Amino acid sequence: MPMLKISNLHVNVDDKAILNGIDLSIDAGEVHAIMGPNGSGKSTLSYVLAGRDGYTVTDGTIQFQGKDLLALEPEERACEGMFLAFQYPVEIPGVPSGTFLKTAVNAIRKYRGEKQYDAMEFLTLVKEKQAELGISPAMMRRALNVGFSGGEKKRNEVLQMALLEPRLAILDETDSGLDIDALKTVAEGVNKMRSPHRAMIVITHYQRLLEYIAPDRVHVLSQGKIAHSGGMELVETLESDGYAGLGIESVQAE
Amino acid sequence: MTSQTESARAIEEATDGTYKYGFVTDIEAGSAPPGLNEDTVRFISAKKNEPEWLLEWRLRAFRLWEKSQDTEPGWAKVKYPDIDFQAACYYSAPKSREDAPQSLDEVDPELLKTYEKLGIPLREQEMLAGVAIDAVFDSVSVATTFKDKLGELGIIFCPISEAVQEHPELVKKYLGSVVPYSDNYYATLNSAVFTDGSFVYVPKGVRCPMELSTYFRINAANTGQFERTLIIADAGSYVSYLEGCTAPMRDENQLHAAVVELVVFDDAEIKYSTVQNWYPGDADGVGGIYNFVTKRGACRGKDSKISWTQVETGSAVTWKYPSCILQGDGSVGEFYSIAITNNMQQADTGTKMIHIGKNTKSRIVAKGIAAGRSDSTYRGLVRVQPGAEGARNHTQCDSLLIGPECGAHTVPYIESRNPSARLEHEATTSKISEDQLFYCRQRGIGEEDAVALIVNGFCREVLQELPMEFAVEAQKLVAISLEGSVG
Ligand SMILES: Nc1ncnc2c1ncn2[C@@H]1O[C@H](COP(=O)(O)OP(=O)(O)OP(=O)(O)O)[C@@H](O)[C@H]1O
Ligand SMILES: [Mg+2]
Numbered sequence: 074m075p076m077l078k079i080s081n082l083h084v085n086v087d088d089k090a091i092l093n094g095i096d097l098s099i100d101a102g103e104v105h106a107i108m109g110p111n112g113s114g115k116s117t118l119s120y121v122l123a124g125r126d127g128y129t130v131t132d133g134t135i136q137f138q139g140k141d142l143l144a145l146e147p148e149e150r151a152c153e154g155m156f157l158a159f160q161y162p163v164e165i166p167g168v169p170s171g172t173f174l175k176t177a178v179n180a181i182r183k184y185r186g187e188k189q190y191d192a193m194e195f196l197t198l199v200k201e202k203q204a205e206l207g208i209s210p211a212m213m214r215r216a217l218n219v220g221f222s223g224g225e226k227k228r229n230e231v232l233q234m235a236l237l238e239p240r241l242a243i244l245d246e247t248d249s250g251l252d253i254d255a256l257k258t259v260a261e262g263v264n265k266m267r268s269p270h271r272a273m274i275v276i277t278h279y280q281r282l283l284e285y286i287a288p289d290r291v292h293v294l295s296q297g298k299i300a301h302s303g304g305m306e307l308v309e310t311l312e313s314d315g316y317a318g319l320g321i322e323s324v325q326a327e
Numbered sequence: 328m329t330s331q332t333e334s335a336r337a338i339e340e341a342t343d344g345t346y347k348y349g350f351v352t353d354i355e356a357g358s359a360p361p362g363l364n365e366d367t368v369r370f371i372s373a374k375k376n377e378p379e380w381l382l383e384w385r386l387r388a389f390r391l392w393e394k395s396q397d398t399e400p401g402w403a404k405v406k407y408p409d410i411d412f413q414a415a416c417y418y419s420a421p422k423s424r425e426d427a428p429q430s431l432d433e434v435d436p437e438l439l440k441t442y443e444k445l446g447i448p449l450r451e452q453e454m455l456a457g458v459a460i461d462a463v464f465d466s467v468s469v470a471t472t473f474k475d476k477l478g479e480l481g482i483i484f485c486p487i488s489e490a491v492q493e494h495p496e497l498v499k500k501y502l503g504s505v506v507p508y509s510d511n512y513y514a515t516l517n518s519a520v521f522t523d524g525s526f527v528y529v530p531k532g533v534r535c536p537m538e539l540s541t542y543f544r545i546n547a548a549n550t551g552q553f554e555r556t557l558i559i560a561d562a563g564s565y566v567s568y569l570e571g572c573t574a575p576m577r578d579e580n581q582l583h584a585a586v587v588e589l590v591v592f593d594d595a596e597i598k599y600s601t602v603q604n605w606y607p608g609d610a611d612g613v614g615g616i617y618n619f620v621t622k623r624g625a626c627r628g629k630d631s632k633i634s635w636t637q638v639e640t641g642s643a644v645t646w647k648y649p650s651c652i653l654q655g656d657g658s659v660g661e662f663y664s665i666a667i668t669n670n671m672q673q674a675d676t677g678t679k680m681i682h683i684g685k686n687t688k689s690r691i692v693a694k695g696i697a698a699g700r701s702d703s704t705y706r707g708l709v710r711v712q713p714g715a716e717g718a719r720n721h722t723q724c725d726s727l728l729i730g731p732e733c734g735a736h737t738v739p740y741i742e743s744r745n746p747s748a749r750l751e752h753e754a755t756t757s758k759i760s761e762d763q764l765f766y767c768r769q770r771g772i773g774e775e776d777a778v779a780l781i782v783n784g785f786c787r788e789v790l791q792e793l794p795m796e797f798a799v800e801a802q803k804l805v806a807i808s809l810e811g812s813v814g
Contacts, residue, residue: 123765123769124768124769125765126761126765127761146768147765147768147769148768148769148771148772148773148774150769151768151769151770151771152771156769157769159766159769162766163760163762163763163765163766164763165763165766165767165780165781165784166784166785167783167784167785167786167787167788168780168781168783168784168787172780173767173770173780176772176776176780177767177770177771177772180770180771180772180773180776181770181771184771216784216787217784233770237770237771
C-alpha cells in the first residue's frame with residue numbers, strides 16, 4: 074500500500090476550479106519532485122494535503138497511511154506525520170522561534186504517546202540540528218520569522234522538519250531565495266532526512282536542488298493536472314527548452 | 328459646617344456618642360448588620376481599635392459619599408445593574424474554621440480543575456480555596472522568616488490595620504495623600520469603609536531584597552472587598568510589590584473597590600505588579616465581580632520612578648486606571664497592561680500620566696484582547712502641565728480581537744500645555760490571522776493552544792515586565808482565560 078494515494082482530486086477555491094483531477098501515488102522511501110509554471114496549482118495541492126481552510130474538495134479521495142486524510146483536522150494530519158515547509162513562512166510576532174518549536178515538537182510527541190522534552194533536552198537537540206543546518210543559535214530567541222531574511226525563513230522551515238521527523242514532508246519551493254551555499258546546506262539537510270520510512274514531495278522551479286536530491290519521480294503540473302511524469306530527463310528538457318519543450322503554455326490564464 | 332467643627336463632632340461621636348447609637352453589643356458580634364450609615368463606619372473603626380483621626384477621616388469620606396449618591400461615574404464604557412449599597416455587608420469577621428470547607432473534597436471541582444491547570448501545589452490550593460488548615464502551615468513560617476529578614480533592613484511590611492497601630496505617624500502622613508478621600512465615588516466609599524490591605528515602608532537607600540507579595544502577608548485572608556494599600560519608598564530605595572495571584576480567588580462579595588497609593592521620593596523606585604483574576608461570572612456574565620479600583624502613585628522626588636504592570640483577566644466588570652503623578656524633575660512613569668476579556672466580560676482600563684516636573688518621561692504599553700461577546704476599552708490620559716519642560720511620552724495601544732462578536736476601543740486623551748513636550752501615540756487593532764493559526768496547526772499545535780501561543784506573543788512586551796515566576800504563571804493564565812474562545 075502506498076503511503077500517500079491521491080485519486081481524481083478536484084479542488085475549488087472561491088468557486089473557481091484550481092485542481093482538475095490529480096492522481097498521484099507515493100511509497101514510503103520515495104522522493105517525488107513537482108514542477109510546473111506559476112499558478113499551475115502546486116501550492117494549492119500542498120495546502121489541500123495539509124488541510125487548510127478555504128479549499129473545497131469537489132471530487133476525489135486522499136489516503137494517507139491507510140487513513141482518509143480529508144477527514145482529519147490540520148493538527149491531526151501533522152501529528153500523523155504530514156509536514157509542509159511553507160513557500161511563504163508566516164510571521165508570529167512576540168513568539169520566540171524556540172518556544173514555537175518546542176510547543177510543536179511536544180504536541181506531536183504527546184499525540185504519539187512519547188515523553189515530552191524538557192527545556193534542557195530540547196535545547197540540546199535543537200543545537201545539534203542547528204549546527205547541521207548552519208543556523209545561528211540566536212535565531213531561537215527571535216520572534217518566529219519576524220524580520221528573518223528569505224533564506225533564514227527557509228532554513229528555519231528545514232530545521233522544523235528535522236525536529237518534527239515527519240512521515241511525509243512537502244517542501245514548497247524551499248530552495249527559492251537561497252544563496253548557493255545555503256542551497257547546498259538545505260539539500261544536505263533534506264538528504265539526511267531520507268529514509269525507507271519517509272516520503273517527500275519537493276516542489277521547485279529549479280534543476281539545481283533536484284541535482285542534489287535526485288528524486289525518484291518528477292511530475293509536471295499544468296492547469297491543475299499532472300501533464301507529465303518521468304525521471305530527471307524531464308527536468309533537463311525543462312532546463313534547456315522551458316515549458317514549451319513539454320508543450321505546456323506557461324502564461325497564466327486571465 | 329466648617330471642617331473644624333465637623334471634626335470636633337466626629338471626635339465627640341466617636342468617643343462619647345457611641346452609646347446613643349446603641350451598638351455596644353454589636354461590637355461583640357462578628358459582623359456589622361447589612362447597610363451603610365455612620366454606624367457602620369464607626370463599627371468598623373471601633374472593631375479595628377483605630378485612633379480618632381482615622382475615624383474622623385472615614386466619617387468625612389462617608390458624609391461626602393452620602394451626598395454624592397447620584398454621581399457614580401458614568402463615563403466608563405461599562406454596563407452593569409445599579410448596585411444596592413444598603414444590601415451589602417461591610418464588615419464580617421474572618422470565618423470560623425467550622426464554616427470553612429474542611430478539605431479540598433468540599434470545594435467546587437471547577438475551581439480545582441483550574442488550579443490543576445495552573446500547576447498550583449496542593450497546600451496553596453487549600454489556602455486559596457479557604458480550606459481550614461493547620462496552624463503550622465508552610466507559608467506562615469515562610470512569612471515569619473521573611474518578616475524577620477525585612478525587619479533587619481528596617482522595611483515595614485504588614486497589614487495596614489497593624490500599621491495604624493504600630494506606625495500611626497507614617498499612616499497619618501501618607502494615607503489619602505495621593506488619592507484623597509474626595510477623589511471619586513468609589514475611592515470615597517473605600518475611604519469610609521476599608522477593612523484592610525497592605526502597608527509597606529522602605530527606608531532611605533534600602534533595596535528590598537525580595538519581591539513583596541500579598542501571598543506571603545500574614546493575615547492575608549479576608550482583606551475584604553474594600554482593600555487599601557499604601558506603599559512608601561523613601562529616597563534611593565527600591566521595592567517590587569506583587570499583588571493578587573493567578574489562581575481564581577473565591578469571594579462572596581460582588582463589589583470590589585480597592586485603593587492603592589504609592590509615594591516615591593528622590594531616586595527611588597516602586598515596581599507594582601498585579602495579576603487580577605477575580606471570578607468573571609459564568610458564560611452569560613451572571614455572578615461575576617465588579618472591580619472598581621483606584622490606583623495612583625506620586626513620583627515626589629527627582630529621578631523617581633513608578634512602574635505599573637497589570638494582567639487583568641478576571642471580574643465581570645473592571646474599571647481601573649493606575650496612574651502616575653510625575654512631580655519630581657526627571658521622574659519616570661510606566662504602565663504595562665494586558666487586559667483579557669472573554670464571554671460577557673467588560674473592561675475599561677488604562678492609565679493617567681500627569682507630567683508636572685521637568686524632563687519627566689512616561690511610557691504606556693497597553694494590550695487588549697477581546698474574545699466572545701466581551702468588550703475591552705483602553706482609556707488613557709497624558710497631561711503635560713505648563714512647567715513640564717521637555718516632557719516625553721510614548722503610548723502604544725494594541726488590540727487583538729478573537730471572533731466576530733467582541734469589541735475593542737481605544738480612547739486616548741492628550742492635553743499638552745507645554746510646547747516642548749514630545750508625545751507619541753501608536754494604536755493597532757488586529758485579529759488572529761487564519762495564516763498564523765494554520766501555520767501553528769500544521770505543526771501539530773491544536774487550535775486553542777495556537778491561540779494561546781499567538782496571544783502570549785502579542786502580550787510579550789508586557790509579560791516581560793513581570794517578575795519571572797509571575798510571568799510563567801501569567802502565560803498559563805492567558806491560555807486558560809481564552810479557553811472556548813475559538814472553534
Ligand atoms: N484564494 C484564492 N482565490 C482565488 N484564486 C486563488 C486563490 N488561491 C490560489 N488561487 C489561484 O490558484 C492558482 C494556483 O495557485 P498556486 O498558488 O497553487 O500556484 P503555484 O503552482 O504554487 O504557483 P507558484 O509557482 O507561483 O508558487 C492560481 O491561479 C492562483 O491565483
Ligand atoms: Mg506556489
